Amino acid sequence: MIDFRYHLVSLISVFLALAVGIALGAGPLEETIGETLTGQVEVLRVEKDELRAALDATENDLAASNAFADASGERMLVGALPERRVAVVVLGEVPEERLTAIDDRLAQAGADVTTVVTLAPAWTDPDAQTFRDALASPLVDLLAEPPAQDAGTEAVLADALVEALSVADPADPDAPSADAAALLDLLATGDEPLLTVQGDAGAPADALVVLAADPVVPDEESPAAETATEGVSAQLAVLDAAARLTEGVVLADGPRTADSLTTAVIGGDLAGTVTTVQRVDQVVGQVLVPLALAADIAGETGHHGYGDDLTVLPPAVELAPVDRSVEGAGTEQGEATQGDQ
Structure with missing residues (x-):
């Protein structure tokens, strides 16, 4: 049985160890420990200063590259899209300055941005599926190109x-058809509008730019991740329809990741029909x-940017003017003048 003397010896041992540690730390080891800590702090300070300098240099280089691209962009774009009418479809929330920049670049290329629409959450929200299914029937009756018999609600x-x-x-190429106007009205009105229209809808578009939204990073308890995954197929359906029903389409996306819409296009059935940037x-x-939209109109589908399966620049093309007379409304010819860079 352990007696009081055992506890006393244990306590004395603990206090002796503390005393030895204090004596060594304040005496022979004090200078060594202090010098070591001081040296480590100095090394970290130098590394931080070097990283800050490197970051500043990188930011300066990026600013210079952006300034060059901005200044040269206007010269590169002149005449790329002569008199083309382009509608912009935004697949969710994007910074206003990015949308404005895309509009400005299209204008520099000679295009007229006719309409900007933004898809509302109800376009992909699972809770709005019943509403979308009910809306599909009257929409089908207004379509100029009947959908396939097995087309689902997303395709319609x-x-x-x-x-x-x-x-x-047909009698006025500068105005939408009555059915087209009715389609837009059905999609943009009601208790759960599927899209919003920025300003007034303009003349019918020759081609589309589809602007991808920034990815949403949901928290662990949010259903947003599942909803975003379900929404990809609906977004791909929009791209597919634009490729089939207009003269050209470009997906304007952010950084390419495993979950980005660009990756879904390149890895799927639309790789040969939808151009991406x-x-x-x-x-x-x-x-x-x-530049990519002009190439797509000319029949040169591609995927552009930096990375695997991407080319830096679209091929240079020259598009003929559009014939908007009643007899030849919307007809045009695109001719590639150079191969892929």
């Missing part, structure tokens, strides 16, 4: 969106959008 909505933005009145959050990507 996508076709309706594209036709609403692109189908002209990544990093439109940067000036270089924004400049590429009109």
Whole structure:
């Protein structure tokens, strides 16, 4: 049985160890420990200063590159999209300055941005599926190009969106057809509008730029991740409809990741029909959008940016003017003048 003397010896041992540690730390080891800590702090300070200098240099280089791309972009884009009418479809929330930059680059290329629409959450929200299914039937009756018999609601909505933005009145190429106007009205009104229209809808578009939204990073308890995954198929349906029903389409996306829409396009059935541009959050990507759209109109589908399966620049093409007379409304010819760089 352990007696009081055992506890006393244990306590004395502990206090002796503390006393020895204090004596050594304040005496022979004090200078060594202090010098070591001081040296480590100095090394960290130097590393921090070097990293800060490197970051500043990188930011300066990036600013200079963006300034060059911005200044040269206008010269590169002149005449790329002569008299083309382009509608912009935004797949969710994007910074206003990015949308403005895309519009400005299209204008520099000679294009007229006719309409900007933003898809509302109800376009992909699982809770709105019943509403979308009910809306599909009246939409089908207004479509100029009947959908396939096995087309689902996503395909019907996508076709309706594209036709609403692109189908002209046969008697007036500068005005949407009555059915196209009705389609846009059905999609943009009601208790759960599927999209919003920025300003007034303009003339029918020849081609579309589809601007991908920034990715949403949900928390662990949020259903946003599942909803975002389900929304990809609806977004791909919009791209597919634009490729089939207009003269050209470009997906303007942000950084390419495993979950980005660009990756879904390149890895799927739309790789050969939908042109993509990544990093439109940067000036270089924004400049590429009109060039890529011109190439797509000319039949040169591609995927542009930096990385695997991507080319830096679209091929140079020269597009003939559009014939908007009643007899030849919307007809044009695109001719590639150079191969892929």
